[in-house]
Amino acid sequence: MSEPTAKIPQPIRLVPLGALPAIGPGDDLAALLCRAAEQADVTFARGVLVVCQKIVSKAEGRLVELAEIEPSQRALQIAEQDGKDARHVEVILRESDRIVRHAHGVMICQTRHGFVCANAGVDLSNAPGPEVAVLLPEDCDASAENLRAALEASGCRDVAVIISDTFGRPWREGLVDVAIGCAGIGPMADVRGQRDWTGRDLQVTITATADQLAAAAGLLMVKNAGVPAVWIEGHLPDGEGHVRQTLRDPASDLFR
């Protein structure tokens, strides 16, 4: 039996950043996050910052007043069938490229980005008001890239940014946090071709690192505790890439 080929990694520490005010359009997220880091006694250097989609969308003004939405015939039909607000359904349809499944009052949509999730990520909870829908960022990888650039401009070094959202999955109850955008880190770690303990080639082991980081941060993003960001120390940014690269080619997807 051969020796393991990689070093045992360092411990990882996850620090919740709770000291953020309510975020609105145009807010300087990088500055607010840096201030929250100070209060949590951490320095943004050599680590991964996971930020929940909701505050990124709010800062980018990705908000829709439901009062201004005129529901289509299709939205009215679905809303009546599902017992939903037709204006909410209309916004979901506008954000969707395709309805993947619609049953039991659940709409699983493929968003314009290519994500497959409930309601195309259009959310009414934690919105600035009861009549406001929050949309996903227009380009989540670009949002991560912009936030990273702003952090670097304020002197942060070797910081990766992940934007996370909470998705359901087939076959299992419960939601998990996944990465919808990233910058400064490879979203997948490819260990194909490296050897395992026994010296046998690991044939197909591509880990969805960005999703694992998002899920880890999700442990601290307790919905009602006001933790919209988590700083991760010990997992160094490695590689480059974007979440859009992790979306499976429809041709090789068995569950379209």
Add this chain to the structure above:
Amino acid sequence: MSEPTAKIPQPIRLVPLGALPAIGPGDDLAALLCRAAEQADVTFARGVLVVCQKIVSKAEGRLVELAEIEPSQRALQIAEQDGKDARHVEVILRESDRIVRHAHGVMICQTRHGFVCANAGVDLSNAPGPEVAVLLPEDCDASAENLRAALEASGCRDVAVIISDTFGRPWREGLVDVAIGCAGIGPMADVRGQRDWTGRDLQVTITATADQLAAAAGLLMVKNAGVPAVWIEGHLPDGEGHVRQTLRDPASDLFR
């Protein structure tokens, strides 16, 4: 805008436990893990221990010598079609209740436990030899319960145990670690009915806590570094339950 209703959680620390020998049938996993904890300078108290399926299966002797397997006609057909070892395919079929999808050389199976994953979790990598397949534990929740009882018997207190495995997902490339068994912790945290920042009811927010813990631990379970277990401090065991409760009822599953 009302104040958040829950306290900001404490930071979480993830410590890799790398100092384990090769595990074989009958090994006392609890004792070996306690020794690894000592070497990593952690104490198993008030935290979550995530253990990868592979070492649990090996300790339980869930190993199959391929030389002893007589492939069925169906296994021979699939093996020829997919370019696989027919004896491996035969073991996969025996561990499956149902083939959910079979295309592009990929078998997505529903295991006897109800998990939906590639190859019914039957794995040839990190096996004790090139001609040995490692099966999932017979009852993963019971395995977690047994390990927890053994840890408690050696004096550990308030320790939850999660057994993790690495699964693929639809729509996204890359594997993530999920919980296949747990004990001493509720696999899902239900925050329905609690209020979000704006005072609005959170209607459907059930987090798959055990899966998020497994994914977090997965960041350190680098396949070729020999880290089969991770100790998580700061996330206290809360609730009781088992992973089998998180498997979605086929009647409400849109992706059977």
